[in-house]
Amino acid sequence: MLTGLRWLALEVKYLDRAQSFYESFLDLEPVRESETDAVLAAGDTDLVLRRPEGVPRGGLHTHYAFSTPFEEYDRWWDRLSESFDLVEHQFGDAKSLYFYDVAGNCVEIGQRDTDGQGITGIFEIVLEVADLDRAESFYRALGMEVMGRGDERSRVRLTAGPFDLELWEPQLGLADGRGGVHVDLGFETADPEAAADAVADEARSVQTVTDGVRVVDPDGHRLTFR
Numbered sequence: 001m002l003t004g005l006r007w008l009a010l011e012v013k014y015l016d017r018a019q020s021f022y023e024s025f026l027d028l029e030p031v032r033e034s035e036t037d038a039v040l041a042a043g044d045t046d047l048v049l050r051r052p053e054g055v056p057r058g059g060l061h062t063h064y065a066f067s068t069p070f071e072e073y074d075r076w077w078d079r080l081s082e083s084f085d086l087v088e089h090q091f092g093d094a095k096s097l098y099f100y101d102v103a104g105n106c107v108e109i110g111q112r113d114t115d116g117q118g119i120t121g122i123f124e125i126v127l128e129v130a131d132l133d134r135a136e137s138f139y140r141a142l143g144m145e146v147m148g149r150g151d152e153r154s155r156v157r158l159t160a161g162p163f164d165l166e167l168w169e170p171q172l173g174l175a176d177g178r179g180g181v182h183v184d185l186g187f188e189t190a191d192p193e194a195a196a197d198a199v200a201d202e203a204r205s206v207q208t209v210t211d212g213v214r215v216v217d218p219d220g221h222r223l224t225f226r
Contacts (some may be wrong), residue, residue: 001143001195002160004188006226008037008122009048011058011182012103019051021102025080027118031226042066043114043121048184056214056222061179063173065096065124073097073111073119080109087175097174106177126166128179129219131223133154134202135167138217143200156201160187186211192225 019038020114022028028040028047037050050058068076079087084099096110114120129135136146144158144165147189154169168179169190189195194208197215204216212226 059180059183063177
């Protein structure tokens, strides 16, 4: 049902500092800018940096992952290790590095089978939830499938194919990352109304907006279907 990730929005206090961080360290190019937000291109996904001046707000302390081709990873490690105390983890034959941005978000760069150079997209976002079973049911109604579960702590990983969501009850994860709160996400789907209908009974609200249908999930995350 969900065929792509259109945007991830992060809340930042100081827009100029956050924008400079992502442009300088990760080579993300601006798509548009205003006094209240800046949109940067992360492959085909928009990274939205937003001051807390309205609703929806962006996510706070959100752990999420950028994709990069396998052959690009060492270049990122060498470059970023000059400025950050990086943490690294191995997942099968793929590696990921972790560090923090100026707003306290845990940023991951992971090796993926992807074309292009540099940052090619966002492939994972972690959401904090109060009730894991309820949250899992909500996102499975959108066609997401379970990939795995945490052995010791309450978390589950779901996939829509092009991207994954991890749902965590409050906890610290790898590199002390946390799930984001009041995260604002945009999704591609062939039928926005059908996606909204699939979760309407469990959603806090459903609203038609200029660019699609917006749903607020039981934990206050805002999802826009386009």
